[in-house]
Amino acid sequence: MIQCVNFVSQSLNILSRNSEKLLVLAKNINTENFDIKVKGEYQAKGLKSGYNYKGTWWFCVWDKEKKTVKLIRDKHGYTSIFYLITDQTLYISEDIQSLLKIKKTTLNLKRIAALMIFYKTDEVTQTHFNEIHSLPAGYELIIQEKKLEIKRYWFPENTITKKYSNTNEYAEELYLIFENSVKKALDKSVKPASMLSGGLDSSSVVCVAANLLQKANKNLETYTHIPLFGNEYSTKSHRFGDETEHAKTVLQKYSNIKANWLKSEQISPIKGLEKYLEISAEIIHGASNAFWLYDLHLQAAINGHDLLLSGENGNGTISFDGIRSLLPWNHPFYSNMPLRRIKDKIYGPISHQLKSFLNIKEQVILDNYPHFLNKNIICELDLDEAYKSDHSTRSKVSSKAKMSTLIDLARVSRMPPGGVFAKHFGYSMADPTGSEDVIEYCFSLPNEAFFGTKGCTRNIARTMMKGRLPEKIRTELKFGLQSSDITARLLNKPHEVDDALMKITKNHTFNYLFDVKKLQNYWNLLKISDPKKANVGEVNSLLKSIMAGFFILKYE
Template sequence: MCGILGYSGDFEKEKLNKGLEKIAHRGPDGQGTFFHNETALGHRRLSIIDLSENAKQPFEILDRYVVIFNGEIYNYLELKKELATEGFIFKSNSDTEVLIYAYVKWGKNFVLKLNGMWAFAIYNKNDGSLFLSRDRLGKKPLFYSLSKKGIIFCSEMKGIYPFLEKVSINYAVAKNALNNSFGYESTENCLINDILRFPAGTNATYRDNELKFEKYWDPEKIKIQVPENYEKQKEIFRELFLDACKIRMRSDVAIGTALSGGLDSSSVICTMSHVSKINDKVSHTQKDWQHAFVASFPGTSLDETKYAKTVTDHLNIQAHFLNIDPLKDLDSIFYKTYLFEELFYAPVIPFVQLYENIKRHNITVSIDGHGADELFGGYPFDMNAALVDSLPSMRCFNQVLQAINNTEGSAVNNDRKNKLKYAMLNKYPVLQHFSKHLSLIPKKEQFDFLNSTLFQSSFKTILPTLLRNYDRYSMMNSVEIRMPFLDHRIVEFAFSIPYTSKIRNGFGKAIVRDALADLMPQSIAYRKAKIGFNAPMHSWMNQELKSWIGDLIHSTDFNNSTLINKKKVFDSLNTIVSQKEINFMQGSKLFEQLIPVIWEKSLSYAR
């Protein structure tokens, strides 16, 4: 895991080092640069696999190819063995060297052989071309700026800032982001003018001032053959997940996990424990993995520490509980927002503090549970689509409704009449003529209604945004996140099984629970209500943050903001702050209205 920056064209060399300084948090363990003709490559290193100088980047082979690479190739040992049989000789134990030799051997389509996360650039000294690639799901970020002068690319927008004439807000994108925080990450559009986002699942070649894209992985076409029998599906998922965890435990540094006590993070750490007991000398799994980090919100409804402790007690390992302190980072909230770069409705403090604590304990890799909700139906609003699939069977409809209400913590038959109407209007188009208020699911021909909805969450809205967010939360603290649920084999499997494998017996994510239940406490595997990692803004605003917010809405920064209706926001915030008690919805809404002011102020660090 690292930070990369490069250019090809008529640019000033000294700006490369300025850009690398701006992304130093992504790689505190070293810096390297390479210059050749009008091409420059820069790298900030976070050492994880092969800590020696043999693995430093930029990495050059055959006096022809030079690579800079951010990410991890988890199946590098298998690929290395395959390449060695072809006569390739390696000087390091790094996945970087395997990656570049794989390119030499198999050409640009070698990325289809990779299991991992990546954003990299390979420069060909012979013809001056650049080959760029980003992983299937876009776990690793990559931005670029294209002009008559050439191309600049980087892991974060801020690394490109020194090359721009000015850093200015793209107001059209910013307005969209404020209306829908999940609406723009899957597009090329960025919040800063003259910077674009490199698409996920895509390769590109830059030559003669022309950038040509080629999509190598299309989520519209990822269905695979899966047995219809649920028991066999469970076996396949379990095998895939165990292997996904095992290869993500490959590391030359200690690893840990961010544990909430929910199903997803518990599945990860319990599987890590199970895998660690298997005597497999060739897998290169890290033995120092027993580090669980739990964000604690004492005295609030969002505190899940008792569930996390149930898991760590079950595994007989120590947990590190971190009491999130909103006052601790208020002085640096503008700088941390600058590091975060994006407009998002939630505050960065709780998430940043968690990974800051992980790093403080000398853990550089965190294996986390992201992705299960989007792939397997963990959000009640996504699960609603399965109500449509369940018709015409009322028995199946009732089972899905039960699962939704269990997840929400509602009564079993809560909102049954409206849910049935919603399902029937989507299932039977002829009924749509009799309703003025339609909420239709954009169904894809190759998927059922649930998977069509999960497709949007996984590839268009929620998951791309969360992947971006957690990359920033962790990497501003020099911590790498690995996500076994997002192994591409599991993603393809998830979109090849029907809704009945995801929602059954009163639970969402059923196949995850049923396949892994024997590895964890039953109270966790079949825990019904979902909380999630959210900040209890209402509790904080009733106490610590109230005066800080009052100061902010009377500040020059607030008055100078160009992203808000100042009078409307001031009146709204003033009304809420003046109340004795603030509820959860009010607290969330209040801070959401402040985000544009905080973000715009953070840009002062860009200049």
């Protein structure tokens, strides 16, 4: 039974104790006299109205008489909430490092291994430590006597679908909601900044923010990561490795934007992994981005910003690409391409069902997925079954199901690290493409709203940003490739990779999880290969494995 609730900061200062009958801990609640309101609401309504708060927030209430704890957090924000229960005490923290000072706990090897194969696991509260848990966005934790319950309270996928005769109406409505989300994020900021990749989502955030700030006679700074060794390392026809020119078109449109171009030459990919781990205490899927993400956050902090905007959720909201095979048979796109209609409507679904029935697709993907785990570990930890289950839930049966997957992925693997970094560097983060209002509206859109008459995807964003976004970006069909020169950066300092592999491969736990010989052979081959032809997915897996090794050495 819980006897005490403590909020823990990095320095282990206890900010609140259970001195009153009703303890209230709160963070970033956008309302006055919060303690008084919550106390009354808790006693009368069980905090039901708390679910209506918007933005980035969390609060915890402990009723000492009823011995009940309720911990609730925002629907979808850059909030990181971790908890540990030990010695009849619930410890709550916004970072894992603080909780590790309370109690040393064992590593969650299954989660570490699973992350080498896919983005997330079904256990939404798991961290890399067995006794430390995370509370995801849209969830609440309730402890009553000896029962602990994690409940999801926000279900945007249940939003009723809108039906307009003109798809432009969706875009007009969504733009007003999106603009309002940007405005709310900027409201309390004195010196705002934004990530700017040059892609559709971050550029939309920057253009709307710059326009609003320009009217208020204020400026916006942007941070853009660019290649150090050129852009020739992206070899795929649908991607390009340097979005500098796209980002520059945004700067030309608004005179109140100051750009920061980050080549991050002072921090190597290997050093970046260590720096990232020092802050987050968790391994990330995109390990090849760790070095420049750390650098971007650091530079934003050095320049004194109090807000950093992003567009990380855009691919699940404003620039969602829908599911083409679910377009109506009479859609203009199919009228012009009858053979495509047959492929999407008949051949595709039959092929998918056959592969699922024969259990072919998942096994082929798993066998060919670039990872360096020991094969016996995959079976021993049931990762093959978890992988199949994970991919079967991504079945594109509806646009809402596909969108749910993307939002859930951001909820678990993108938003928490942002919260940890923001806390560490002392500013707030916000993503207007991932506000609850934007998410709920996008879930209300029919699948065909995401397509133009010629089958062009991401139609909502392209339509709503017409005249507001440079045409070079608005009409771009290719996607940018982050860390496109990652192989060249590694080969620029090969001794760092050699030293890292030498250290981590001596560790017993690392050898238990990873095929050390396969890992070393891959690196040796990469050193003599043409970096322009390297598979960026395989290189990322190499770095993710090294990051796992660093993590094990640091926290085992």
